[in-house]
Amino acid sequence: MMREIRIHARAGQGAITTAYLLGYSYFLKGMYPYAFPHFGAARMGAPMNAFVRVDSKPVRLRSQIYQPDYVIIADSTLIRGFNCFSGLKDNGIAVVNQREGAEILKVKARQKIYAVPATEIAMKAFGKPLGNTALIGAYAAATDEFALEELIEAIKKRFLGKAQEGNIEAARKGFEFALKQKSSK
Amino acid sequence: MREFLEGSLAVARIIKACKPGVISAYPITPQTHMVEELANFVANGELNSQFVNVESEHSAASVVLGSVAAGVRSYTATSSQGLFYMAEVIFNIAGMRLPLVLTCANRAISAPISIWNDHQDSISLRDSGWIQFYTENLQETVDFHLISYRLSEDKHIMLPVMVCMDGYTLTHGIETIDMPDEAKVDSFLPPYKPLYKLDVDNPLSFGPLADPDYYMETRYAIHQTHKDVLEIMPKLTSEFSRVFGRHYNGLIEEYHTKDAERVIVAMGSVCGTVKEVIDELRAKGKKVGLLKIIAYRPFPAEAIYEALKNIPKVAVLDRSLSLGSYAPVASEVKAAFFGKKKRPEVISSFVVGIGGRDITKDSIKEVLRLVNGREKSNEFIDLKPELLKEEYE
Numbered sequence: 330m331m332r333e334i335r336i337h338a339r340a341g342q343g344a345i346t347t348a349y350l351l352g353y354s355y356f357l358k359g360m361y362p363y364a365f366p367h368f369g370a371a372r373m374g375a376p377m378n379a380f381v382r383v384d385s386k387p388v389r390l391r392s393q394i395y396q397p398d399y400v401i402i403a404d405s406t407l408i409r410g411f412n413c414f415s416g417l418k419d420n421g422i423a424v425v426n427q428r429e430g431a432e433i434l435k436v437k438a439r440q441k442i443y444a445v446p447a448t449e450i451a452m453k454a455f456g457k458p459l460g461n462t463a464l465i466g467a468y469a470a471a472t473d474e475f476a477l478e479e480l481i482e483a484i485k486k487r488f489l490g491k492a493q494e495g496n497i498e499a500a501r502k503g504f505e506f507a508l509k510q511k512s513s514k
Numbered sequence: 515m516r517e518f519l520e521g522s523l524a525v526a527r528i529i530k531a532c533k534p535g536v537i538s539a540y541p542i543t544p545q546t547h548m549v550e551e552l553a554n555f556v557a558n559g560e561l562n563s564q565f566v567n568v569e570s571e572h573s574a575a576s577v578v579l580g581s582v583a584a585g586v587r588s589y590t591a592t593s594s595q596g597l598f599y600m601a602e603v604i605f606n607i608a609g610m611r612l613p614l615v616l617t618c619a620n621r622a623i624s625a626p627i628s629i630w631n632d633h634q635d636s637i638s639l640r641d642s643g644w645i646q647f648y649t650e651n652l653q654e655t656v657d658f659h660l661i662s663y664r665l666s667e668d669k670h671i672m673l674p675v676m677v678c679m680d681g682y683t684l685t686h687g688i689e690t691i692d693m694p695d696e697a698k699v700d701s702f703l704p705p706y707k708p709l710y711k712l713d714v715d716n717p718l719s720f721g722p723l724a725d726p727d728y729y730m731e732t733r734y735a736i737h738q739t740h741k742d743v744l745e746i747m748p749k750l751t752s753e754f755s756r757v758f759g760r761h762y763n764g765l766i767e768e769y770h771t772k773d774a775e776r777v778i779v780a781m782g783s784v785c786g787t788v789k790e791v792i793d794e795l796r797a798k799g800k801k802v803g804l805l806k807i808i809a810y811r812p813f814p815a816e817a818i819y820e821a822l823k824n825i826p827k828v829a830v831l832d833r834s835l836s837l838g839s840y841a842p843v844a845s846e847v848k849a850a851f852f853g854k855k856k857r858p859e860v861i862s863s864f865v866v867g868i869g870g871r872d873i874t875k876d877s878i879k880e881v882l883r884l885v886n887g888r889e890k891s892n893e894f895i896d897l898k899p900e901l902l903k904e905e906y907e
Contacts, residue, residue, distance in 0.1 A: 356518040356690060361689070361690050362689065362690070365686060365688070387690065388689070391680075391687075391787050392787055392872050392877075395874070
C-alpha cells in the first residue's frame with residue numbers, strides 16, 4: 330500500500346537529505362520510493378518541504394503530498410506559521426524536533442505525536458544542530474516502517490568517517506527516545 | 515544494477531557511460547547539478563573528457579558546437595533562461611547538422627522569475643530543427659539519453675537531440691533506476707565517427723553563407739530528416755530493448771486507449787499522475803486512457819491520428835502556452851485530424867502546471883470531467899480567480 334511522508338523544514342536544515350535517507354531505507358527493503366523537494370523562496374532559512382512517496386511498485390504519482398500518513402517537522406518554529414499537520418491522516422503519526430519539556434501539541438484522538446529533542450541529540454552526537462538522522466531514527470521506532478539497521482545502512486551510504494559515526498549515533502538515540510515514548514502511548 | 519538515484523546524478527552517470535570527449539556548461543542558475551557531477555567525474559579521472567567551464571550558456575553552446583564540428587562527441591545541459599541565451603547557437607547546431615545531446619531541465623520563463631517546472635523553455639525552441647523527447651520518469655530519462663546519442667549520430671540523421679525532463683519533479687526527484695551496464699552501453703553506442711569534421715589538413719566550412727539559391731534546401735533537408743526519425747525510432751528502440759530489456763515505442767505510448775471513451779494527451783512526468791488516475795477510474799468501470807507523446811519533434815502526427823481516430827473525447831494537456839493563440843500541443847494534435855475521415859467528437863485543450871503550479875489527481879479528474887462537455891480551448895486548470903482582480907489607485 331502506498332505511504333506518503335511530508336517533511337517540513339527550513340532550507341539548509343537537510344530536508345532533502347532526510348528524504349533521501351528515508352527513501353534509501355525503504356529502497357533497502359525492496360520497495361519503490363520517490364523522494365522529491367519543493368522549494369519555497371530557495372533561500373537559506375525559507376520554509377520548504379520535501380516528500381517521500383513509497384509503494385511496493387514504482388510510484389507514478391508526481392503531485393505534492395496533501396494527505397500524509399506521516400509528517401516529520403525538522404523545525405518546530407514552523408508550526409507557528411504553517412499548519413504542518415494539514416491533511417495528516419486520522420491515524421497519522423508526526424515526528425517533531427522539539428526541546429524537551431516544550432508544550433505538547435494537541436491533535437486528533439488517533440493521531441500520534443512524537444516530540445524528539447533531535448537538535449540536542451545531534452549536538453551531543455556530532456556537534457552540529459542537524460537533527461535529521463535523530464528524527465528518522467525516531468520515525469523508524471514510531472512507525473515500524475523499516476528497521477534501525479536499514480537506516481544505518483542508508484547513513485553509511487550517505488556519510489563517511491566522523492559524520493557517519495555521529496549520524497549513526499544520533500539515529501540510535503532518536504530511535505531509543507521514540508521507543509520509550511511509544512510504550513507510554 | 516538497481517539503484518536509488520537522484521535524476522540529475524543519474525543523467526550524469528549515463529552521460530559518463532556515453533563518454534563525451536567535451537562537456538561544456540555554465541555552472542550556476544538555472545543549471546542543475548548534472549554538470550557539477552560530470553565535472554567531478556572528470557576531476558576524479560573517472561571520465562576522460564575535457565570539461566570547459568564558461569561564462570554563459572551562449573558560450574557553452576558555442577563550445578560544444580565547435581567540438582562536435584571537430585568530430586568529438588559532446589554534451590551540455592541547461593534550462594529556462596539559459597536555454598534562451600543559447601537560442602541563437604541552438605539553431606546553428608541544427609543548421610550545421612551536428613549531432614549533440616542536450617538535457618533541458620524544463621523550467622518556467624521570466625518574468626516574473628520562476629525556478630519551477632513547466633515546458634515553456636523547450637517548447638519555445640520547437641522550430642529550431644532539434645529532435646525533442648519528453649520523459650515521464652527517471653528510467654526513461656536515462657534510457658533516452660543513450661538512445662538520443664545513437665539517433666543523433668546516425669549518419670542518416672545527423673541532428674541534435676534535446677532530452678526534456680521536468681525540472682525538480684525529475685531533476686531533483688530520487689527514485690529506483692536500473693542503470694545500464696557500461697559494457698552494454700559500449701555495444702549499443704559505438705564511438706562517434708563523423709562524416710565530416712573541422713580538420714586543418716582538410717579545411718572545411720560549416721554553416722557559411724547560403725544565398726537564396728541554396729538556403730531553402732537546407733531547411734527542406736532538415737524537415738525531411740525529421741520524417742526519417744519517425745521511421746528510425748521504432749527500429750532503434752527495439753534494438754535498445756534487445757540489449758537492455760526495456761521497451762519503448764519511441765514516439766508515443768498508449769495506456770488503456772483501445773476501448774477508451776475519454777483519452778488525455780500529455781507529455782512528461784504528468785503522465786505518471788494521469789496513469790494513476792486512469793487506474794483508479796478504470797477500477798470503477800470508467801473507460802479512460804492516456805496517450806503519452808514522447809517525441810514532440812518530429813511530431814508523430816500519423817501515430818497520434820491512428821491512436822485517437824476512434825476515441826470520442828480527447829483532452830490535450832499543455833504545460834506551455836502560445837500566448838495569444840492556441841496551446842502548442844493541442845493545436846498540433848488538432849491539426850493531425852484536419853481533412854481526415856475520422857476524428858474525435860471533441861478535442862479539448864487544457865493548460866496545466868504553469869510555473870510549477872502543482873498538478874494533482876484532482877486536476878486530472880477535473881480535466882476528465884470537463885472533456886465531457888462542449889469543446890474547450892485553452893481552459894486553464896487550477897487557476898486562482900482571486901488573483902486576477904484588477905485594482906487601480
